[in-house]
Amino acid sequence: MPAHSILNTLNDALRRDALENIGKMHMPAGSVVFSAGEQCRGLPLVTGGSIKVQMTGLSGQSIVLYRMGADDICTLSIGCLMTGRGYRAEAVVEEDAEALMIPRGLFDRLMDQSEDFRLGIMESYGRRLDDLMLLVEEVAFRRMDERLREWLAARSGKRVLAITHQELAVELGTAREVVSRLLKEMERNGEVLLSRGKIALPGSFE
Amino acid sequence: MPAHSILNTLNDALRRDALENIGKMHMPAGSVVFSAGEQCRGLPLVTGGSIKVQMTGLSGQSIVLYRMGADDICTLSIGCLMTGRGYRAEAVVEEDAEALMIPRGLFDRLMDQSEDFRLGIMESYGRRLDDLMLLVEEVAFRRMDERLREWLAARSGKRVLAITHQELAVELGTAREVVSRLLKEMERNGEVLLSRGKIALPGSFE
DNA sequence: TAGCTTCAGTGATAAAGTCACATTCAGCGT
DNA sequence: ACGCTGAATGTGACTTTATCACTGAAGCTA
Numbered sequence: 001m002p003a004h005s006i007l008n009t010l011n012d013a014l015r016r017d018a019l020e021n022i023g024k025m026h027m028p029a030g031s032v033v034f035s036a037g038e039q040c041r042g043l044p045l046v047t048g049g050s051i052k053v054q055m056t057g058l059s060g061q062s063i064v065l066y067r068m069g070a071d072d073i074c075t076l077s078i079g080c081l082m083t084g085r086g087y088r089a090e091a092v093v094e095e096d097a098e099a100l101m102i103p104r105g106l107f108d109r110l111m112d113q114s115e116d117f118r119l120g121i122m123e124s125y126g127r128r129l130d131d132l133m134l135l136v137e138e139v140a141f142r143r144m145d146e147r148l149r150e151w152l153a154a155r156s157g158k159r160v161l162a163i164t165h166q167e168l169a170v171e172l173g174t175a176r177e178v179v180s181r182l183l184k185e186m187e188r189n190g191e192v193l194l195s196r197g198k199i200a201l202p203g204s205f206e
Numbered sequence: 207m208p209a210h211s212i213l214n215t216l217n218d219a220l221r222r223d224a225l226e227n228i229g230k231m232h233m234p235a236g237s238v239v240f241s242a243g244e245q246c247r248g249l250p251l252v253t254g255g256s257i258k259v260q261m262t263g264l265s266g267q268s269i270v271l272y273r274m275g276a277d278d279i280c281t282l283s284i285g286c287l288m289t290g291r292g293y294r295a296e297a298v299v300e301e302d303a304e305a306l307m308i309p310r311g312l313f314d315r316l317m318d319q320s321e322d323f324r325l326g327i328m329e330s331y332g333r334r335l336d337d338l339m340l341l342v343e344e345v346a347f348r349r350m351d352e353r354l355r356e357w358l359a360a361r362s363g364k365r366v367l368a369i370t371h372q373e374l375a376v377e378l379g380t381a382r383e384v385v386s387r388l389l390k391e392m393e394r395n396g397e398v399l400l401s402r403g404k405i406a407l408p409g410s411f412e
Numbered sequence: 413t414a415g416c417t418t419c420a421g422t423g424a425t426a427a428a429g430t431c432a433c434a435t436t437c438a439g440c441g442t
Numbered sequence: 443a444c445g446c447t448g449a450a451t452g453t454g455a456c457t458t459t460a461t462c463a464c465t466g467a468a469g470c471t472a
Binding site: 143144145174175177178181195196197 | 427428429430431436437438
């Protein structure tokens with residue numbers, strides 16, 4: 001079965017326990033892992049693919065909070081698991097994803113009996129808090145044109161991005177018109193090449 | 207000693223352990239609990255007063271992320287404690303505060319041996335994540351005049367707030383001028399009464 | 413009371429968000 | 443191949459927020 005590094009350090013007894021109780025999930029791109037208000041039924045350990053977590057405000061506008069990929073832990077689920085409150089955000093699969101689902105009982109046993117498991121969970125939590133703090137700062141203080149350029153630069157491995165302006169607006173937490181205008185400006189500068197649902201980055205058209 | 211509810215459920219052995227190893231801290235208003243980059247030396251359990259956690263961006267601008275009060279746990283410290291990375295934010299005492307400082311070793315023992323302690327830590331983490339997610343949404347999408355009014359309304363218990371426009375700007379993650387203009391507008395509407403370093407709320411001057 | 417320092421007010425301008433609508437494109441059915 | 447339709451994009455007009463560069467006012471201290 002696809003491994004998750006947090007399981008590597010378990011002793012034989014716990015490993016057996018884990019093998020018996022872990023559920024395996026395959027989720028095709030586009031599927032919704034959980035949505036706002038929903039109850040949590042276990043802790044997902046992501047083993048592959050890409051999942052984005054986003055929230056929708058009262059205003060109806062959405063913003064992407066962070067992504068999960070191979071070897072990530074869905075820290076957000078732990079809080080829901082422990083308190084019984086529903087999710088505040090929703091998670092959508094971007095690239096076909098796989099995850100191991102740890103049910104509540106097993107989670108409690110692992111937390112009780114494995115120091116390394118606890119350590120992994122705590123580290124994951126810490127990283128998530130850091131991410132969110134950085135996001136707050138970015139949203140509050142940074143200029144949108146810089147943030148857009150950085151978002152694109154971070155994905156310059158792909159020569160052509162298949163994304164609409166609306167989706168990009170949700171990534172950055174802004175309005176579609178703002179993204180459209182900035183991209184148009186960038187196209188005039190020769191920084192990108194636009195077509196319906198696609199953004200071609202330099203290197204792909206020079 | 208001032209209690210923290212997370213310690214209430216410990217059994218006798220752990221309680222003794224705790225009593226022997228917990229450090230007690232008194233911090234006067236204005237003192238800095240920790241600042242950015244600093245290493246973490248233990249987990250603070252806040253038992254009284256008020257501490258604000260804020261971060262300063264690359265731009266040099268700051269924003270208040272959240273506050274801690276009686277019975278709160280400084281979740282942010284756990285990540286630093288586990289990974290050894292420095293704090294990304296800073297914490298400043300607003301109203302004289304007290305906290306119990308749990309050193310790393312004791313924290314590990316409590317996490318190992320008390321299910322309730324673990325539960326308390328996880329719940330605290332969950333709440334903090336929720337807070338930060340809500341803050342992201344607020345900063346990204348809500349109007350500044352509404353946010354300012356809500357901030358003031360949440361403190362309408364005090365008839366007169368002793369705060370400068372600059373401090374208020376940090377609370378909301380905006381510029382001082384913006385706060386000044388909005389407050390001036392509110393004063394024209396009779397919603398507040400301004401004087402140097404003070405904001406008088408309705409009820410105090412009607 | 414003169415001089416300093418901090419706090420607050422304000423005009424000008426740029427960036428970003430909002431609203432309303434026009435235009436363009438891709439896919440689909442006939 | 444043609445025209446329809448819905449989604450995606452373009453854009454003007456206007457408001458809100460951010461930034462810059464000051465001015466003025468309040469309180470403190472020597």
